[in-house]
Amino acid sequence: MTGLGQPGEDDKLRDAMERAMAGFADAVRAVQPDQWDLGTPCAEWSVRDVVDHVVAGERFVVSVMSGATLAESVTASVGLDPHDSDVVGQLTSAAASALEAFGQPLDQMVEHPVGSISARLFLQYRIIDQLGHTWDLGQATGSSVQLDPTAVDLGVEIARAERATLERSTNFATQAGDDIETGNQVTTLMRLMGRKR
8 A cells, every 4th residue: 555564654554543443432432221232334233243343353453463373363352241341441451452462563464364464454454444333333323423534534545455355355345336436535435345324
């Protein structure tokens, strides 16, 4: 991707990840007690399922970045503890651990479901995943979520560069012929990620 990977650009990626994580945590804080079972734009996933998925994803990051195999990392990717009512606490703790794990050099290769990729690309995937799921929560609950503009601009750049991979992913399900250019960065990003609403 143009520019990313240049000196200083990795810190911009980490900053975008931190901003995206903070936005997701804010969206979770806004969830009302009667909204956890609401459906979301992610087919068959409730609000709780989306949060569980993100927490599991943060733990997947920690395992992958420790050098574990893909199989080991999938096993380590546990989501929310149903016996712990502090959902935000669980989320922010997992997010902090993931961000710390991405403090390592990003040139190293890691195992990922799409294949062997750089830790830098893995971080980029996590940024757009986090932004997408923040939007999902807003759509599900009717709350006005705020996606950080800097992170969104970077997310659009990432998603455009990785569109061929996204088109092959069941998580994003974009198609080559989809009309994604909208003049609005958030809407464009969501369309790049297969969100149709």
